[in-house]
Amino acid sequence: MTQIPTPSSQDPRPARLYACGALLCLISPPALADTPAMTLDQQLVSAPSVESTTVAEMARFGSKVEIIDRAQIERAGPDADITRVLQMSVPGLYVAPKNGPFDYANYSLLGGRNDDTLILLDGVRLNNRLYGGLYLDTLPANAIERIEVLKGGQSLLFGTQAVAGVINIVTRSAQTRETSGEVNMGLDSFMGRSGDARAEQIVSNGFGDLGLLAYVSHNVSDGYQPFRSSDMRSTATDRKRGYEVSTFGAKATQAFGDDSRLELFYQYSDANLDFARPTDNRNTRNDRVQQIATATFEQQVNQDLSYFLKGHVNDWDTRYTRVYNLEGGGTRVLNHNDYWGFTDWGLQAEGKAELPGGHVLVFGSDNQWFKGQDDVMVIDNQQAEAHALYTQLRPVIAALPDWHPSIGVRQEHLSGGENATVGMLTSLYDLTEHWALRGQFGSAYKLPNAEQLYVNEPGEEMGNPNLKAEKSRNAELGLDYRGTLLDREFSASITGFRREIDDLITLDGDQWVNGDGEILVRGIEVDGQWQLNERWSLQGDMTRNLVEGRNGVTISNIPSFFARSRLGYESENRRWGAGGALRYIRSVVSAKDVDYGHYSVVDADAYRYLDNARRHRLSLLVENLFDRDYATSMTTGSPSVENLGRPFTTEVRYTYRF
Template sequence: MIRRSFTPLVGCLFSPLLLADDNALILNAQLVSAPSVESTTVAAMARYGSKIDVVSRAQIERAGPAADVSRVMQMFIPGLYVAPKNGPFDYGTYSLLGGRNDDTLILLDGVRLNNRLYGGLYIDTLPANAIERIEVLKGGQSLLFGTQAVSGVINIVTRSPQTPSASGEVNLGVDTFGGTTGDARVEKLFNNGWGDMGLLAYVSRNASEGHQPFRNRDMTNVSNKKRAYEVTTFGTKAIQSFGDHSRLELFYQYADANLDFARPVASHKTTNDRVQQIATATFEQNINERLSYFVKGHINDWDTRYTRINNLDAGGTQVINHNDYWGFTDWGVQAEGKAQLPGGHVWIVGSDNQWFKGQDDVLVIDNNKAQAHALYTQLRPQIDALPDWHPSLGVRHEAMSGGDSATVGMLTSLYDLNENWALRGQYGTAYKLPNAEQLFVNETDEKGNRHLKPEKSRNAELGVDYRGSLAGRDFNASVTLFKREITDLITLNDRLWVNGQGQVKMRGFEADARLALNQQWSVQADMTRNLTESRAGVTINDIPSFFARSRIGFESQSRLWGAGAAIRYIRDIASSRQVEYGHYSVVDADAYRYLDSTHQHRVSLLVENLFDRDYVTSRSNNVDNLGRPFTSEVRYTYRF
């Protein structure tokens, strides 16, 4: 068990993550000896002034019917707006601290998932059962993480082996739409001739006929009005330590998904048949008490077959696309070293190298290969005269083949005012490299531009955190002010991608708090206000001006059962055609009961949209995409 002293890793401060009685952040013990590579860079930045929130495994299990990653993030991450397009395992809209859909960098165990072909976020096939926790590092983070970390970084940490005897769990669930979920996991730690070794494997399957994502009046000549999905995933992880100072970690995940692509007009059949494979290998070593390093390699391979068959008004069908291919492969190597210098200073230096290629049978892209290489360094000084001040400063340079280079800098600061209060802040520049479509697309109505410059932004965050008590009860609270100014915006000018003269300024605040009413009851809430200013015709779409969440939870004294309810409110949102939507509140609920005192058998009830609210998650082609209606799921869990 890891217990952190007061720093804004209590940026979790409210977090639904502080689940222990003393409100300390608790992560599962890693029993394999030697250092752990899991997201150490993300967690370390919390000690130097970056705000971090963590979604725990317990929260993931309460995320709702057939939870995928988007659903988990929608419920539990302060400052993050998530709107799944048509329910589970679908594309979504994401906005962290007012950022655009691709201003947030998504990592899986520190490996980039954002695709360089289109720049989008494709996480719709990641199963929640494979995840141990989700770490969210807020604000511009290009220094250590590179392109697209404009508004923050979300690091999805997969589960690791943790028990010396063979153990695991099995989950089975069914929901009110006939959807079924099933998953299993097994793990074991043992010692071999080199040191400790841990093995873990998991498998999951989620399938449903789905719900109707459009109103009847908006659907014309559609054969199947429901949006179905079928996702099967297998994953494995192996961790081998070499003594107490070196460690090798191998991870592989295979996902096979058949996903309906819902369309409201003339749709006979539209599907994405997808296979995604992710593999990582990481070696790290503590050379001595002052020097350590890690080397990480990864491959992210995505292959989709797209089929679109239209219904004709006169009867019959027309094949528009038949198993047309689109996909990409990203692979890369990152190396980072850390040195403890005399005087307590810490120096970080690293190199991040990526190669990627893509192909699309529908969208013509002339040059489907590219690469990017970066060098970065960061100093974390220790100032003896100010022992409660923890600053850092650094610089990064990245060059991309076929495009321009970018250089950014970042300064962060954490000051512990006393045992209850801390003041944090960060200021720096961030960048977003043009993607392959923007550089090389060659269609009659869309042309790429090989001379595009990276988008640049200046980012500032200032926050205050409190951890203590209110009326004699444990209380944590946090407020963060943010401001972002983006220039060299990459935009379409008629048919050509250009760096426009427009400029966008985003500012706002995020506040969150958690109060333990007593040993059984707790309440938590968060709110985010986004204010956008733009010029030269630039618009920012599909980002709510305000959204908020609140949750109340109860745990019995015996911890054999518990229940909770949550409400999220979304204010006005403007679509790309400046049509306003939003203005809704949705209530979710959950309850669980262990059937035995050893916590081996558990039954859970999960409810999404308790009052069956009709609400709009997004708009496309002047049609409303509807959020999932009332859905309940009963789930049985067996742990061994």
Template sequence: MCLSPALDAAPLSLADEIVSAPSVESTTVADMALYGSKLEVVDRQQIERAGPSADITRVLQMYVPGLFVVPKNGPFDYGTYSLLGGRNDDTLILLDGVRLNNRLYGGIYLDTLPTTAVERIEVLKGGQGLLFGTQAVSGVINIVTRSAHSRQTAGEVNLGLDTFKGRSGDTRVEKVVQNGLGDLGLMAYVSHNRSDGYQPFRDRDMTDTVSDKRRSYNVNVFGGKAVQALGDASRLELFYQYADADLDFARPTSNRHTTNDRVQQIATATFQQSLGEDFSWFAKTHINDWDTRYTRVYNLEGGGTRTLNHNDYWGFTDWGAQLEGKARLAGGHELVFGNDNQWYKGQDDVLIIDNDKAESHALYAQLRPRIDALPDWHPSLGVRREEMSGGEGATVWMLTSLYDLSERLKLRGQFGTAFKLPTAEQLFVNEPGDEMGNRDLKPERSRNAELGLDYTGSLFDQPWSGSMTLFRREITDLITLAGDQWVNGNGEIEVRGVEANGQWQFGRNWQVSADATRNLVDSRDGVTVNNVPHFFARVRLGYQDDLWGVGVASRYVGSMMSAQGDDYGHYAVLDGDAFRYLDGAHQHRLSLLLENLLDRDYATGRTSNGLRQVDYLGRPRTAELRYTFTF
């Protein structure tokens, strides 16, 4: 659970070699930490220690205070996410500042994003609807991709195995070259992850008609990034990733074969320019294309099979274009303003949606005043207006504040509103007797408040840092299913809680870190929020020197309530990891991850086997070994 102790510890520049232009990586997320929002950064070293088969979900599960993450059936699967008491789709996912959440279905789709190309992950906590729009109700997760750092050809090769016949391998290569325009950074990567998977249901919970009892996966990805400096003040970045995944889905009853065969392509382009010291701007465009062929074959009682779906298509294509400027005004004040546009279309042969297109357009502005009489106070205030097709728009505002009580102690807070627009599914789904849309749905609206203290100092003459955040969220017009009908719930849902974390470096090589989150969720008039843990905590102890390191981590999850009213959770899981460099030049390394050391049987969620509610099981005891060659 080692976290970057401060924002300054996570450099935001591209590389020392490329100095002729501003960084193309979006600084919008990191900038908010300077004005009162809480930011956590997961760095590259932590990502590498998450294990050979780690995907983004596993990395987030290990390292981010206040964020509860659990994959449903192991790596490369859908997961449950809850940031500061939020629901799955209350968190916005960005890739280099570009929105990934799909507006047709909502939810978080990270199950085919490998960690090979990820430099760091920035998690911005609390309501962030002002700059980031719909779904940034409880926070934002920004995945920052890697860039070329070396003028010599450099890279790495990783090979991994695990005890469920899992095989993983990836290669990355990079180089910075110079052309007539300036420095050009080139990076390319390829990765492969395959496993037979584990059995995610207890024997007693599976019916006799189940023949496919394991959940396997086969994920292949390649991608690349080019960063071209254009003179001393401009930069163009191009990114592309292609993922081909065969994902198996286990079921506790009648299951013979259920798969999503998927191809996903993500492409982004960013241009950034500084016009002197007082004005800079960037333009971003992206496309996220997702194509899935869904197959579901059931075994019948007494023999034979029934094909419910055979290569049925579901997928979507998202486009986006954003323009943002930052101006330094007279007196040292700063103004951020922008325009954000999103277009969506989809097709679903499994779930009938009458209108499979949507679009939204937003204008926003934020003022960051400088008050000479209060040099230790760093406030901001702003407003955003967003309109959507087929539904009602929303206006939100936000006030943030960071106050330096001393060199070591900072008081931060933010207060404002956020919103979540209804998805096309919620507006237009047409499955009588199962799920029906509601074209009159209003956006969900919430009032959000966060107040926190951050301390960086020493304990027994050793470096120590700690943080505590109180949060409160009041949600009105909550979008929920009433029987088979999507409706805005009556009354107001209140979510409140506290999150605390600390990190202590003792001696030259030892470090201990811990975090805990308490969520309190109210329900009103039959409307409630489900699958949010009432309490969860993590602690990690680690040792590291120049050649080797070892760590042990425990995570505890308290009570969780499913939509059916089942109380589950109540488990603790112990993990261990180690690495050893085989040479002084740090070119050869062996890494070991031992997940669920005590082989604890625990539930990641609930489903039905046709007779009763049963548990999805978390990954059992698993050993993963990886060899890394760096060149």
């Protein structure tokens, strides 16, 4: 690919001209001669998948589910990680990457906190029990087929931390019997480079169909300065937050006849991630290796009974280095390749039986083992395990054929004596062909993590082994419409939610405690999509959150209001398309009671296939088109300063498919 000159980062005007020129190139007539359209016979390994289709299935019983498809993932840009995809695509989900791609982020779903949302990779829990946080900063977007977002309290089927919802990231699988794949190359205006490749094929052997897929990706950038120059002290010499992330993954799916299959998955990520600071910083970085492996066996025993068994390992190893500059000259090494990391193991079994009368019973066992080590933050007890049993009944009411309810219960025990029991009732009622009323009510819980129980850093944080599980009562009620508006396809939904939290786990000074009183979170979410005509489409969403604390205890980093909209265009033959998106964030209050947020950001994207066969494609993303200066979060130091979102950035990607 011909290298495109990049603009100066000092003056945004040439950069915008560059972006406009790239956009014109994308929508102008193709330079390559048209060839017969390439068609791939898309198939799946013949044995049907029966493994926890729970996320998608719950939409039939009253839970709100969003599906982000591959086309939406590709719009997120050539150096996209999962955080960027979620930020751009999921209605009702607030995402604020701290310092750009492949970094930590703030998340809020239905008024929840960072660790109120459970993250799954092909059904495997990624939230670690050592810290409880969301670690998505090494997951490449090119490996993902779709993302399923299940909203509301979901502890019944998914356990601790599924307080506000569940995000299930589904990796790609082989889908054709011809050898096929793609190669991508990308460049951005900060000289960030990205490249990835994928190959796949379904073959037959003596057992049945075997699907094979492998992928590799590499992303590198020096990044941008994530603080205002006025907030930077002269002692900070490393002023940009860069990254280098390399990933390899493979998946094999073996069918045994038409009723069972075995799936093996492995992913290896190697990342060097800078950690930006506005003061004293000479070199702070995480050198990280993450390995995820899963094995899943599924079987359709007969027409009425199916089950799956899944085992997984999630291993995370970080070497942390922190070197500060001193005021009078010289340096001070605070950490030199200090280790922190964890290993999670899990074994899950789930069955689904259709009973007489058409009733469906789901039942399962979920077992997790965790261990970790932290030479940066001292945690005295670094092991835990949790075991759960759950069941859900999905009855069929003959007298009410349009009503689709479910009811279930889960009991979970954590080593050390803590346990939790939750129940959940969901309901979907088809009012008419176009209207549906849905709702769910139940309890959820969040077990204390090892940091909260056992951290031992006098003057910083002190753990509390007597912490109780945080419990909540959750209710969601929604109305959905799917039909037409002005004779054009239109869908919309409105959801009201309410969460009452008891025994909130919080810091009282430097001591982890269960807060007194009840925390109330409530709000409303509205979203819709409208196909204006054959070429134009419009979609948007908005969320209003209201948080009420008790006895001086509350929760932080929850946006009071945020909204998004996107206008898209695709040509009649779908050879090219373009779109623009607007994000607006109102007030966000940090843990130190600092009000930040208050910004709007405009992004744009476009693509152009260069031939009829659709083997060659150019894509463009323009992020923060008007170069807004906005805060994604606040630093934890003193004084606290704003982490700035990514400035005006253009990214171009070339794709070749075979």
